[in-house]
Amino acid sequence: MARLRNFAAGDPCRLIFHIDAIQEKRAMPIVQITMIEGRSDEQKEAMFHEITEAIHRTTDTPREAVRIMIYEVPPRHFATAGKRKAGPSSPPAGGPATSSNNS
Template identity: 55%
Template sequence: MPIVDITLIEGRSDEAKARLLQKVADAIHEAIDAPKEAIRIIIREVPPQHFSVGGVAKTKK
């Protein structure tokens, strides 16, 4: 059973996350022929002040 863990900065719409879930499941199914009912996907959302790139929080520009 494939398990995928995705971490995103919070703020995306439920519709965008639903599209992401569907496309990731489709990609896994196509790549390794896993049955869709066996694919598990977890979305973890973090506030921008808890996510940094190069040591700079995403709340800073």
């Protein structure tokens, strides 16, 4: 292990954890989420919890091994069907609002 620490310039613990996970033959899934900025920290915490639980439940991966990263982009850098988005969960800018919930 001492030799491994020399190779991990920025974060030796990360490399060692990864090697330990391989040796113990357990998965270390990494989930990357790209979404429009604007959600609250509470919403993100809830999302982290739900995703971790889903991976744990469906793959029997220890919760401690699940890694989740969010990449937030400004609405002006995100488009759907060629139209720039106005914000999180919004219709494209200048487009009609549509709803799949008719309640």
